[in-house]
Amino acid sequence: MRHKRFFAIAMMVVMLTGLFTAGEKVHAAQNYTWGSSGTVVRTIQDKLKRWGYYSGSVDGKFGMLTFEAVKYFQRTNGLKVDGIAGKNTLEAMGIFQTVATVTATPAPTNAPQPTATPTPPTSSERESDVWLLACLINGEGRGESYIGQVSIGAVVMNRVKHTGFPNTISGVIYQPGAFDAVSDGQILLAPTQSCINAARDAMNGWDPVDGAVFYWNPVTATSKWVLTLTVTKTVGNHVFAKS
16 A cells, blocks of 8 residues: 555655656746857848848848948937847847746636737836737728838838927827818727737838828828828828928
8 A cells, every 4th residue: 555655645746746847948048249159130130221220141141231220220219239149139120039938737718818909008108009000900900911001100100200290299190181081080099910010110221112291092192292202101091202
């Protein structure tokens, strides 16, 4: 009997150990710099190339051109300029790393499930701007393609840089009569993840509409004034133009 009891206890220990081990997922946060390689480096290069910071090959190898592009991005976005793509730099690029996530047991089936709706950030002014811009993109173009959503965000960023508009994202968005989504309340809807990504791309410098500061839907537009503008692109349902 003593041997059987010992065996049963040993089996329980093995089963419990296996239960905890099976649920453990650990992803160590990394810094990426000269000499690094892999899919994350490729993602860094791809984003920096689209935003105009990087002119080299998207090959997943962190060399001199990538190093200088990261520094250029850091300098432009008020980050520590060291050429190292660490946590703050990666998050500014929209690249997030999971650190040491451990799950001991599966959640009960009746446990509250996480919401699929993104939640507003509480950490920094930049992330608050990303959220506000994403809300506008969502209200103005959630049915558009991804590049169409980035294009709407690019118009806001182009206005921020233009002397004829307010010089902040919130100032541009809330300028009276500027956007229908503000007037009709659709800006209050939680943005999709696609709109959040598009906002981040636009803030980081991707401008698919070549400096346009206006856009409209030609099917629904009633103002003849738009006919005096210089059209730069048509993306999805919107025409984009400069003054």
